[in-house]
Amino acid sequence: MTFSFPISSRFASAPSSPVRDILSVLKRGGVITFAGGIPDPDLFEIDDLRAAYEHVFATMPGRALQYSVTEGEPELREQAATRLSRQLPTMASDIAVTTGSQEAVFLIGQVLLDPGDVVLVERPTYLAALQAFDLAGGRMVGVECDAEGMVPDALAAAVAKHRPAFVYLVPNFGNPSGRTMSAARREAVAEVLLRTGTPLVEDDPYGELRYSGAALAPIAAVPGMAAQTILLNSASKVMAPGVRIGWLRAEGDVRRALDVAKQAAGLHSPVTDQLAIARYLDRCNLDAHIAKVVAVYRERRDAMAADLAAVLPPGASMTRPEGGMFFWVDLDDDTDTGALLPRAIDEGVAYVPGWAFYADDPRRCTLRLSFVTSPPEVIREGLGRLARAFGWG
Amino acid sequence: MTFSFPISSRFASAPSSPVRDILSVLKRGGVITFAGGIPDPDLFEIDDLRAAYEHVFATMPGRALQYSVTEGEPELREQAATRLSRQLPTMASDIAVTTGSQEAVFLIGQVLLDPGDVVLVERPTYLAALQAFDLAGGRMVGVECDAEGMVPDALAAAVAKHRPAFVYLVPNFGNPSGRTMSAARREAVAEVLLRTGTPLVEDDPYGELRYSGAALAPIAAVPGMAAQTILLNSASKVMAPGVRIGWLRAEGDVRRALDVAKQAAGLHSPVTDQLAIARYLDRCNLDAHIAKVVAVYRERRDAMAADLAAVLPPGASMTRPEGGMFFWVDLDDDTDTGALLPRAIDEGVAYVPGWAFYADDPRRCTLRLSFVTSPPEVIREGLGRLARAFGWG
Numbered sequence: 077m078t079f080s081f082p083i084s085s086r087f088a089s090a091p092s093s094p095v096r097d098i099l100s101v102l103k104r105g106g107v108i109t110f111a112g113g114i115p116d117p118d119l120f121e122i123d124d125l126r127a128a129y130e131h132v133f134a135t136m137p138g139r140a141l142q143y144s145v146t147e148g149e150p151e152l153r154e155q156a157a158t159r160l161s162r163q164l165p166t167m168a169s170d171i172a173v174t175t176g177s178q179e180a181v182f183l184i185g186q187v188l189l190d191p192g193d194v195v196l197v198e199r200p201t202y203l204a205a206l207q208a209f210d211l212a213g214g215r216m217v218g219v220e221c222d223a224e225g226m227v228p229d230a231l232a233a234a235v236a237k238h239r240p241a242f243v244y245l246v247p248n249f250g251n252p253s254g255r256t257m258s259a260a261r262r263e264a265v266a267e268v269l270l271r272t273g274t275p276l277v278e279d280d281p282y283g284e285l286r287y288s289g290a291a292l293a294p295i296a297a298v299p300g301m302a303a304q305t306i307l308l309n310s311a312s313k314v315m316a317p318g319v320r321i322g323w324l325r326a327e328g329d330v331r332r333a334l335d336v337a338k339q340a341a342g343l344h345s346p347v348t349d350q351l352a353i354a355r356y357l358d359r360c361n362l363d364a365h366i367a368k369v370v371a372v373y374r375e376r377r378d379a380m381a382a383d384l385a386a387v388l389p390p391g392a393s394m395t396r397p398e399g400g401m402f403f404w405v406d407l408d409d410d411t412d413t414g415a416l417l418p419r420a421i422d423e424g425v426a427y428v429p430g431w432a433f434y435a436d437d438p439r440r441c442t443l444r445l446s447f448v449t450s451p452p453e454v455i456r457e458g459l460g461r462l463a464r465a466f467g468w469g
Numbered sequence: 470m471t472f473s474f475p476i477s478s479r480f481a482s483a484p485s486s487p488v489r490d491i492l493s494v495l496k497r498g499g500v501i502t503f504a505g506g507i508p509d510p511d512l513f514e515i516d517d518l519r520a521a522y523e524h525v526f527a528t529m530p531g532r533a534l535q536y537s538v539t540e541g542e543p544e545l546r547e548q549a550a551t552r553l554s555r556q557l558p559t560m561a562s563d564i565a566v567t568t569g570s571q572e573a574v575f576l577i578g579q580v581l582l583d584p585g586d587v588v589l590v591e592r593p594t595y596l597a598a599l600q601a602f603d604l605a606g607g608r609m610v611g612v613e614c615d616a617e618g619m620v621p622d623a624l625a626a627a628v629a630k631h632r633p634a635f636v637y638l639v640p641n642f643g644n645p646s647g648r649t650m651s652a653a654r655r656e657a658v659a660e661v662l663l664r665t666g667t668p669l670v671e672d673d674p675y676g677e678l679r680y681s682g683a684a685l686a687p688i689a690a691v692p693g694m695a696a697q698t699i700l701l702n703s704a705s706k707v708m709a710p711g712v713r714i715g716w717l718r719a720e721g722d723v724r725r726a727l728d729v730a731k732q733a734a735g736l737h738s739p740v741t742d743q744l745a746i747a748r749y750l751d752r753c754n755l756d757a758h759i760a761k762v763v764a765v766y767r768e769r770r771d772a773m774a775a776d777l778a779a780v781l782p783p784g785a786s787m788t789r790p791e792g793g794m795f796f797w798v799d800l801d802d803d804t805d806t807g808a809l810l811p812r813a814i815d816e817g818v819a820y821v822p823g824w825a826f827y828a829d830d831p832r833r834c835t836l837r838l839s840f841v842t843s844p845p846e847v848i849r850e851g852l853g854r855l856a857r858a859f860g861w862g
Contacts, residue, residue, distance in 0.1 A: 141709035316534035
């Protein structure tokens, strides 16, 4: 007889992340992947990061290896505040360091959600946020979106109907939608949130990866919104995801409540990594690095835009992302992209089926394609395989 | 008007950890601290750890900085399995890496507890476990303990009465009790757990820090118990806490459920740190390092044992720990050690009031003293200050 641990009801039905499961399949090789939002490792600033770690070990090893405070190392909070202040005045005391911004998303669910509380999200939205909020007992409700982002009237109606604990948005180059919320739409959304006193969780991991169009300030920068917003940032997409360093900006009591949650969840983020990233931000030119990454990713975005437009069947639509990592394809027919995934993997290409990104009522004829991991010629080959797997053309 | 985020009920009443709060106070300096279980940083193997990080950056930087799998890096799982196998045969596939063992404690609460579920714990027990289980909705019930650990008859009665989701134990040099569960008691406790099919969470961060007496196998090593136990280990106490690396041993479905929880909580632990610790375990002599730490900590334990016995008032009792980090003092009178803490800090000494370590019905005349942070002469001075603050002698 094998012993079986009784699993809590919040987990009994919790599916493993389809993205993470696909990543496991890919370990076997030979597959061109458009699945994960995986930065190209050839672009990592290895020498600079290595020097930053070396500096930490050379100058403050005892501190780097010791227990520390939950809210994060002062140097890193200072660097994060300085960077965020380009768009929104921020004090170091408003910053909390997190072990990747996924930890921030999870802690927010824990701190703001009682079982049954509603979270309003975009249709579609970031699946790991759905997963994290679900574990806290949240009930996610998708709100209608158009090309400019969440529709203000639909948001107002949903707020009135559901009295949500908060609204979760990825306004820049949404994951998975690739969509960017326009400046006018940010103001209109903020107006609804301010009028109704609805908290905002604004997730911005990709904001600095912009390949065309003008940079837009976060919704948190709309007058009145800063205190009503928890703004999330990450080193994962612009520096390196493996170090698991992110940070959030939140004012007052809610930041302290998030600290208490983090005490219970893991005491604090690794000190070595925090100090190394702080050193990197202090001494290296992150803007120059981002410019280099942007040039490469822009070329890949353009390649995928052209090649995807060439292979998609009539009736299908795709977003044209101004930044970030993803194209979103809607076939607008009865295709089930989840059912077709095994055939695509046999053909040698991977993507994420769109259903996973919906809080409710999934559109199964959708898929997410990341364009950042491979160069243009590989993107073209991968899209060719995708067309064969789907029987296009 | 300032905006106020509505906080979930699981957090509305969640107190900040008294240990972490005391650590904040200590930043002002001049205070001899017996408060935290803080390893002496002079004992960190800085050169070896630095070389391990350097090796990672020199040989596999792209991998170290990239996203990776939730369950942890294969090299580290292999090293952890090899080390655990000295006491209990363990496969790498039974290991999951965690960001410190506090993350393991937290994830276990999430995966095994429905709101209202009972967790049986020692009286007193590790406070951050209480905090983590509490956030998952657990109801902690303290079970009677004597000098050998949890009393089997009391455990059997509590299991029958409460049908707990699991029992949480720190059998080696308990935090805060300093107590070690005897071999006979481990067998008797296992017998109750096996007979009733009750899962065990066995937390063993200090097991290798033994200063006297013979090493004891974990309860998980009692025949039949391995599949029924989640065993927690950590690099924090024997290597360095700042890197936040721990691991758990769990067989089958429950390990996979913990992976799903970890996906939502933070995707994976930092890869750089995992690979560096794996390299250290592969190439450095952790046993020799532990022997060095043990020699120093043994001297400090002996110093505190002698000096504490000399200052304690009649009627007070203290544990005599065979390892780990803590003495537990019970004044057995109407002293409230929480109320006296500010006076002690004014006097220049800090400790953790005992009330925080009780699931219910706290004994307020207790306190926890860590002996590992300071050398004998500082311990003596600190205990003199404590005696003055408490009006002893």
